[in-house]
Amino acid sequence: MSVELDVFVVNTTIMDEEVYQLWLDGYTVNDAVKVRMEGGVLEGCEASAEVLHSDTMDQYRTFQMCERLLHSPIKLANQLLFQISPHRQAMLIERYYAFDSVFVREVLGKKLSKGTKKDLDDVSAKTGVTLKSCRRQFDNFKRVFKVVEELKGPLVENIRQHFLLSDKLARDYAAIVFFANNRFETGKKKLHYLTFQDFAFCAGQLISNWTVGALGESLFVFSDNMVEDMDVDLEKEFLQDLKELKILITDRDLLDQHKSLVCTALRGKTKAFNEMEANFKNLSRGLVNIAAKLTNTKEVRDFFIDLVEKFIEPCRSDKWTAGDMRLYLTHYTNSAHILDTFKHQVVWDRYMGVIKSCILKMYHD
Numbered sequence: 001m002s003v004e005l006d007v008f009v010v011n012t013t014i015m016d017e018e019v020y021q022l023w024l025d026g027y028t029v030n031d032a033v034k035v036r037m038e039g040g041v042l043e044g045c046e047a048s049a050e051v052l053h054s055d056t057m058d059q060y061r062t063f064q065m066c067e068r069l070l071h072s073p074i075k076l077a078n079q080l081l082f083q084i085s086p087h088r089q090a091m092l093i094e095r096y097y098a099f100d101s102v103f104v105r106e107v108l109g110k111k112l113s114k115g116t117k118k119d120l121d122d123v124s125a126k127t128g129v130t131l132k133s134c135r136r137q138f139d140n141f142k143r144v145f146k147v148v149e150e151l152k153g154p155l156v157e158n159i160r161q162h163f164l165l166s167d168k169l170a171r172d173y174a175a176i177v178f179f180a181n182n183r184f185e186t187g188k189k190k191l192h193y194l195t196f197q198d199f200a201f202c203a204g205q206l207i208s209n210w211t212v213g214a215l216g217e218s219l220f221v222f223s224d225n226m227v228e229d230m231d232v233d234l235e236k237e238f239l240q241d242l243k244e245l246k247i248l249i250t251d252r253d254l255l256d257q258h259k260s261l262v263c264t265a266l267r268g269k270t271k272a273f274n275e276m277e278a279n280f281k282n283l284s285r286g287l288v289n290i291a292a293k294l295t296n297t298k299e300v301r302d303f304f305i306d307l308v309e310k311f312i313e314p315c316r317s318d319k320w321t322a323g324d325m326r327l328y329l330t331h332y333t334n335s336a337h338i339l340d341t342f343k344h345q346v347v348w349d350r351y352m353g354v355i356k357s358c359i360l361k362m363y364h365d
Contacts, residue, residue, distance in 0.1 A: 013083050
Protein backbone atom coordinates (compact mmCIF):
# COMPACT_ATOMS: atom_id res chain seq x y z
CA MET A 1 0.00 0.00 0.00
CA SER A 2 1.44 3.32 -1.03
CA VAL A 3 1.49 6.18 1.46
CA GLU A 4 1.58 9.84 0.46
CA LEU A 5 3.49 12.20 2.70
CA ASP A 6 3.59 15.96 2.65
CA VAL A 7 7.12 17.01 3.54
CA PHE A 8 7.87 20.54 4.74
CA VAL A 9 11.51 21.50 5.10
CA VAL A 10 12.48 24.64 7.00
CA ASN A 11 15.85 26.21 7.34
CA THR A 12 15.39 28.57 10.28
CA THR A 13 18.72 29.90 11.49
CA ILE A 14 19.15 29.08 15.16
CA MET A 15 20.55 31.93 17.22
CA ASP A 16 20.92 31.91 20.98
CA GLU A 17 20.56 35.45 22.34
CA GLU A 18 22.92 34.78 25.23
CA VAL A 19 25.63 33.49 22.89
CA TYR A 20 25.05 36.46 20.59
CA GLN A 21 25.62 38.85 23.51
CA LEU A 22 28.80 37.01 24.48
CA TRP A 23 30.02 37.36 20.89
CA LEU A 24 29.17 41.06 20.87
CA ASP A 25 30.96 41.53 24.19
CA GLY A 26 34.15 40.15 22.66
CA TYR A 27 34.34 36.80 24.45
CA THR A 28 36.38 34.07 22.79
CA VAL A 29 34.65 30.76 22.07
CA ASN A 30 36.36 29.10 25.04
CA ASP A 31 35.40 31.93 27.40
CA ALA A 32 31.84 31.91 26.11
CA VAL A 33 31.62 28.14 26.72
CA LYS A 34 32.85 28.68 30.27
CA VAL A 35 30.22 31.36 30.90
CA ARG A 36 27.47 29.13 29.50
CA MET A 37 28.54 26.20 31.64
CA GLU A 38 28.68 28.35 34.77
CA GLY A 39 25.18 29.53 33.90
CA GLY A 40 23.95 25.95 34.05
CA VAL A 41 23.14 25.47 30.37
CA LEU A 42 24.07 21.76 30.55
CA GLU A 43 21.89 21.04 33.56
CA GLY A 44 18.92 18.84 32.73
CA CYS A 45 20.29 17.67 29.38
CA GLU A 46 22.65 14.94 28.30
CA ALA A 47 24.90 17.12 26.15
CA SER A 48 28.62 17.13 26.89
CA ALA A 49 31.05 20.03 27.16
CA GLU A 50 32.34 19.09 23.69
CA VAL A 51 28.86 19.44 22.21
CA LEU A 52 28.45 22.82 23.94
CA HIS A 53 31.79 23.96 22.53
CA SER A 54 30.74 22.81 19.05
CA ASP A 55 27.39 24.59 19.36
CA THR A 56 29.04 27.82 20.54
CA MET A 57 31.58 27.74 17.74
CA ASP A 58 28.86 27.10 15.16
CA GLN A 59 26.86 30.07 16.40
CA TYR A 60 29.95 32.29 16.42
CA ARG A 61 30.50 31.38 12.75
CA THR A 62 26.90 32.31 11.97
CA PHE A 63 27.25 35.67 13.70
CA GLN A 64 30.46 36.39 11.83
CA MET A 65 28.75 35.59 8.54
CA CYS A 66 25.85 37.89 9.47
CA GLU A 67 28.12 40.74 10.50
CA ARG A 68 28.65 42.11 7.00
CA LEU A 69 24.86 42.31 6.64
CA LEU A 70 24.57 44.09 9.99
CA HIS A 71 26.83 46.80 8.63
CA SER A 72 23.95 47.66 6.30
CA PRO A 73 20.83 46.46 8.18
CA ILE A 74 18.47 46.88 5.23
CA LYS A 75 20.41 44.12 3.46
CA LEU A 76 19.69 41.77 6.37
CA ALA A 77 15.97 42.10 5.72
CA ASN A 78 16.36 41.39 2.00
CA GLN A 79 18.89 38.53 2.02
CA LEU A 80 17.93 34.86 1.49
CA LEU A 81 20.93 33.08 2.99
CA PHE A 82 19.65 33.14 6.57
CA GLN A 83 16.05 32.44 7.50
CA ILE A 84 15.59 34.93 10.32
CA SER A 85 12.22 36.21 11.51
CA PRO A 86 11.63 40.00 11.45
CA HIS A 87 11.48 40.03 15.26
CA ARG A 88 14.83 38.27 15.52
CA GLN A 89 16.32 40.55 12.85
CA ALA A 90 15.32 43.59 14.90
CA MET A 91 16.97 42.07 17.97
CA LEU A 92 20.20 41.35 16.07
CA ILE A 93 20.39 44.89 14.72
CA GLU A 94 19.49 46.66 17.95
CA ARG A 95 22.01 44.71 19.99
CA TYR A 96 24.74 45.04 17.37
CA TYR A 97 24.43 48.82 17.42
CA ALA A 98 23.96 49.05 21.18
CA PHE A 99 26.94 50.49 23.04
CA ASP A 100 28.38 50.69 26.54
CA SER A 101 27.77 54.06 28.18
CA VAL A 102 31.24 54.00 29.77
CA PHE A 103 32.80 53.48 26.35
CA VAL A 104 30.90 56.17 24.48
CA ARG A 105 31.60 58.62 27.31
CA GLU A 106 35.33 58.21 26.61
CA VAL A 107 35.12 58.93 22.88
CA LEU A 108 32.24 61.42 22.83
CA GLY A 109 33.18 64.58 20.95
CA LYS A 110 36.40 63.14 19.58
CA LYS A 111 37.11 62.86 15.88
CA LEU A 112 36.05 59.45 14.57
CA SER A 113 39.42 58.85 12.95
CA LYS A 114 42.21 56.27 12.82
CA GLY A 115 44.06 58.24 15.47
CA THR A 116 41.22 57.84 17.96
CA LYS A 117 40.86 54.17 17.04
CA LYS A 118 44.54 53.60 17.90
CA ASP A 119 43.79 54.74 21.45
CA LEU A 120 41.10 52.11 21.99
CA ASP A 121 43.56 49.84 23.83
CA ASP A 122 43.75 52.46 26.57
CA VAL A 123 39.99 53.00 26.52
CA SER A 124 39.45 49.24 26.87
CA ALA A 125 41.80 49.06 29.85
CA LYS A 126 40.14 52.05 31.50
CA THR A 127 36.52 51.00 30.97
CA GLY A 128 36.78 47.22 31.24
CA VAL A 129 35.08 46.83 27.86
CA THR A 130 36.92 44.26 25.71
CA LEU A 131 39.02 45.66 22.89
CA LYS A 132 36.99 43.73 20.31
CA SER A 133 33.78 45.26 21.62
CA CYS A 134 35.37 48.74 21.72
CA ARG A 135 36.33 48.40 18.07
CA ARG A 136 32.86 47.23 17.06
CA GLN A 137 31.23 50.15 18.85
CA PHE A 138 33.70 52.69 17.44
CA ASP A 139 33.28 51.32 13.90
CA ASN A 140 29.50 51.56 14.32
CA PHE A 141 29.76 55.23 15.33
CA LYS A 142 31.98 55.94 12.35
CA ARG A 143 29.75 54.00 9.95
CA VAL A 144 26.60 55.85 11.00
CA PHE A 145 28.44 59.19 10.85
CA LYS A 146 29.63 58.55 7.29
CA VAL A 147 26.23 57.43 6.04
CA VAL A 148 24.17 60.30 7.48
CA GLU A 149 26.81 62.81 6.44
CA GLU A 150 25.72 62.24 2.83
CA LEU A 151 21.96 62.33 3.49
CA LYS A 152 19.42 65.12 3.36
CA GLY A 153 16.75 65.62 5.98
CA PRO A 154 16.31 65.13 9.75
CA LEU A 155 19.22 63.38 11.45
CA VAL A 156 17.28 61.07 13.79
CA GLU A 157 14.91 59.95 11.06
CA ASN A 158 17.77 59.24 8.65
CA ILE A 159 19.52 57.08 11.24
CA ARG A 160 16.32 55.25 12.09
CA GLN A 161 15.46 54.51 8.47
CA HIS A 162 18.90 53.52 7.21
CA PHE A 163 19.97 51.48 10.24
CA LEU A 164 16.53 50.27 11.38
CA LEU A 165 17.18 51.30 14.98
CA SER A 166 14.66 52.04 17.70
CA ASP A 167 13.79 55.69 18.28
CA LYS A 168 15.79 55.82 21.53
CA LEU A 169 18.94 54.31 20.00
CA ALA A 170 18.61 56.49 16.88
CA ARG A 171 18.48 59.59 19.08
CA ASP A 172 21.56 58.45 20.98
CA TYR A 173 23.42 57.99 17.69
CA ALA A 174 22.25 61.42 16.56
CA ALA A 175 23.88 62.84 19.70
CA ILE A 176 27.12 60.97 18.95
CA VAL A 177 27.15 62.23 15.36
CA PHE A 178 26.36 65.79 16.47
CA PHE A 179 29.15 65.80 19.07
CA ALA A 180 31.66 64.31 16.65
CA ASN A 181 30.80 66.88 13.99
CA ASN A 182 31.07 69.88 16.33
CA ARG A 183 33.93 68.42 18.38
CA PHE A 184 32.47 69.48 21.74
CA GLU A 185 34.93 69.14 24.61
CA THR A 186 33.70 66.49 27.05
CA GLY A 187 36.92 65.11 28.51
CA LYS A 188 37.97 67.89 30.90
CA LYS A 189 38.04 66.95 34.58
CA LYS A 190 35.26 69.40 35.44
CA LEU A 191 32.94 67.54 33.05
CA HIS A 192 33.68 64.04 34.31
CA TYR A 193 30.58 64.01 36.51
CA LEU A 194 28.34 64.28 33.45
CA THR A 195 27.04 61.06 31.90
CA PHE A 196 26.51 60.27 28.25
CA GLN A 197 22.77 60.65 28.75
CA ASP A 198 23.30 64.15 30.16
CA PHE A 199 25.18 65.09 27.00
CA ALA A 200 22.70 63.26 24.75
CA PHE A 201 19.83 65.26 26.25
CA CYS A 202 21.71 68.51 25.59
CA ALA A 203 22.51 67.39 22.04
CA GLY A 204 18.80 66.85 21.45
CA GLN A 205 18.09 70.38 22.66
CA LEU A 206 20.76 71.90 20.44
CA ILE A 207 19.66 69.91 17.38
CA SER A 208 16.00 70.83 17.91
CA ASN A 209 16.58 74.53 18.49
CA TRP A 210 19.93 75.82 17.22
CA THR A 211 20.59 73.99 13.95
CA VAL A 212 19.40 74.93 10.47
CA GLY A 213 16.87 72.11 10.63
CA ALA A 214 15.31 73.66 13.74
CA LEU A 215 13.76 76.36 11.57
CA GLY A 216 11.29 74.01 9.91
CA GLU A 217 10.62 71.96 6.80
CA SER A 218 10.57 75.02 4.54
CA LEU A 219 14.35 74.72 4.42
CA PHE A 220 14.07 71.70 2.16
CA VAL A 221 13.66 74.06 -0.77
CA PHE A 222 17.06 75.65 -0.14
CA SER A 223 20.44 74.56 -1.48
CA ASP A 224 21.60 70.98 -1.23
CA ASN A 225 24.49 71.79 1.10
CA MET A 226 22.23 73.53 3.57
CA VAL A 227 19.78 70.66 3.66
CA GLU A 228 22.50 68.04 4.02
CA ASP A 229 23.85 69.58 7.22
CA MET A 230 20.59 70.91 8.61
CA ASP A 231 20.61 68.85 11.84
CA VAL A 232 24.38 68.62 12.28
CA ASP A 233 25.68 72.18 12.01
CA LEU A 234 24.64 75.06 14.24
CA GLU A 235 22.87 77.77 12.26
CA LYS A 236 25.43 80.48 11.49
CA GLU A 237 22.91 83.32 11.19
CA PHE A 238 21.51 82.51 14.63
CA LEU A 239 24.99 82.41 16.15
CA GLN A 240 25.68 85.80 14.60
CA ASP A 241 22.43 87.20 16.01
CA LEU A 242 23.46 86.10 19.50
CA LYS A 243 26.03 88.90 19.56
CA GLU A 244 23.13 91.35 19.83
CA LEU A 245 22.42 90.00 23.32
CA LYS A 246 25.55 91.70 24.66
CA ILE A 247 23.51 94.84 25.17
CA LEU A 248 22.09 93.16 28.28
CA ILE A 249 25.49 93.44 29.96
CA THR A 250 27.17 96.36 28.17
CA ASP A 251 24.29 98.80 28.78
CA ARG A 252 24.51 99.51 32.52
CA ASP A 253 20.95 100.81 32.79
CA LEU A 254 19.63 97.69 31.08
CA LEU A 255 21.74 95.45 33.31
CA ASP A 256 20.45 97.22 36.43
CA GLN A 257 16.84 97.05 35.23
CA HIS A 258 17.18 93.35 34.45
CA LYS A 259 18.64 92.69 37.90
CA SER A 260 15.89 94.67 39.60
CA LEU A 261 13.12 92.79 37.78
CA VAL A 262 14.62 89.38 38.50
CA CYS A 263 15.31 90.11 42.16
CA THR A 264 11.81 91.53 42.70
CA ALA A 265 10.36 88.30 41.29
CA LEU A 266 12.67 86.10 43.42
CA ARG A 267 12.47 87.89 46.76
CA GLY A 268 10.91 85.69 49.45
CA LYS A 269 10.81 82.60 47.21
CA THR A 270 14.21 81.02 47.91
CA LYS A 271 16.78 80.74 50.70
CA ALA A 272 19.50 81.51 48.17
CA PHE A 273 18.09 84.97 47.37
CA ASN A 274 21.00 86.93 48.88
CA GLU A 275 23.52 84.98 46.81
CA MET A 276 21.38 85.37 43.68
CA GLU A 277 21.17 89.12 44.16
CA ALA A 278 24.89 89.50 44.92
CA ASN A 279 26.04 87.40 41.96
CA PHE A 280 23.44 88.46 39.39
CA LYS A 281 25.75 90.59 37.25
CA ASN A 282 28.55 88.03 37.16
CA LEU A 283 26.14 85.22 36.29
CA SER A 284 24.44 87.30 33.60
CA ARG A 285 27.78 88.27 32.08
CA GLY A 286 28.74 84.61 32.03
CA LEU A 287 25.64 83.48 30.13
CA VAL A 288 25.59 86.40 27.69
CA ASN A 289 29.32 86.15 26.93
CA ILE A 290 28.90 82.45 26.12
CA ALA A 291 26.23 83.44 23.57
CA ALA A 292 28.30 86.23 22.04
CA LYS A 293 31.33 84.03 21.42
CA LEU A 294 29.61 81.08 19.73
CA THR A 295 30.58 82.32 16.25
CA ASN A 296 34.08 81.14 17.17
CA THR A 297 34.66 77.41 16.55
CA LYS A 298 36.79 77.01 19.67
CA GLU A 299 34.10 78.63 21.82
CA VAL A 300 31.55 76.18 20.41
CA ARG A 301 33.84 73.32 21.42
CA ASP A 302 34.12 74.77 24.93
CA PHE A 303 30.35 75.30 25.28
CA PHE A 304 29.85 72.76 28.06
CA ILE A 305 32.99 73.63 30.00
CA ASP A 306 31.92 77.31 29.85
CA LEU A 307 28.46 76.50 31.22
CA VAL A 308 30.06 74.65 34.12
CA GLU A 309 32.76 77.22 34.90
CA LYS A 310 30.76 80.41 34.39
CA PHE A 311 27.39 79.39 35.78
CA ILE A 312 27.02 75.95 37.33
CA GLU A 313 30.10 76.04 39.60
CA PRO A 314 29.34 79.49 41.09
CA CYS A 315 25.77 78.38 41.82
CA ARG A 316 26.93 75.09 43.29
CA SER A 317 29.40 76.88 45.58
CA ASP A 318 26.50 78.98 46.87
CA LYS A 319 24.57 75.75 47.51
CA TRP A 320 21.69 76.41 45.14
CA THR A 321 19.23 73.54 44.83
CA ALA A 322 17.92 72.32 41.49
CA GLY A 323 14.68 74.12 42.40
CA ASP A 324 16.61 77.36 42.98
CA MET A 325 18.26 76.97 39.59
CA ARG A 326 14.94 76.44 37.80
CA LEU A 327 13.35 79.40 39.57
CA TYR A 328 16.25 81.72 38.80
CA LEU A 329 16.56 80.79 35.13
CA THR A 330 12.81 81.09 34.61
CA HIS A 331 12.65 84.64 35.97
CA TYR A 332 15.98 85.58 34.39
CA THR A 333 14.62 84.58 30.97
CA ASN A 334 11.11 86.01 31.35
CA SER A 335 12.17 89.35 32.85
CA ALA A 336 14.05 90.28 29.68
CA HIS A 337 10.68 90.59 27.93
CA ILE A 338 9.73 93.48 30.20
CA LEU A 339 12.80 95.55 29.33
CA ASP A 340 11.52 98.34 27.06
CA THR A 341 14.75 98.94 25.15
CA PHE A 342 15.61 95.26 24.62
CA LYS A 343 14.50 94.29 21.11
CA HIS A 344 15.91 90.80 20.68
CA GLN A 345 13.32 88.67 22.47
CA VAL A 346 13.03 86.01 19.74
CA VAL A 347 16.77 85.32 19.69
CA TRP A 348 16.85 85.54 23.50
CA ASP A 349 14.13 82.93 23.94
CA ARG A 350 15.72 80.60 21.39
CA TYR A 351 19.03 80.88 23.22
CA MET A 352 17.81 80.73 26.81
CA GLY A 353 15.38 77.89 26.15
CA VAL A 354 18.32 75.62 25.36
CA ILE A 355 20.58 77.10 28.03
CA LYS A 356 17.97 76.58 30.73
CA SER A 357 17.26 72.98 29.69
CA CYS A 358 20.96 72.08 29.50
CA ILE A 359 21.92 73.71 32.79
CA LEU A 360 19.05 72.01 34.63
CA LYS A 361 20.15 68.65 33.19
CA MET A 362 23.79 69.30 34.03
CA TYR A 363 23.19 70.66 37.52
CA HIS A 364 23.52 67.72 39.91
CA ASP A 365 22.97 69.33 43.33
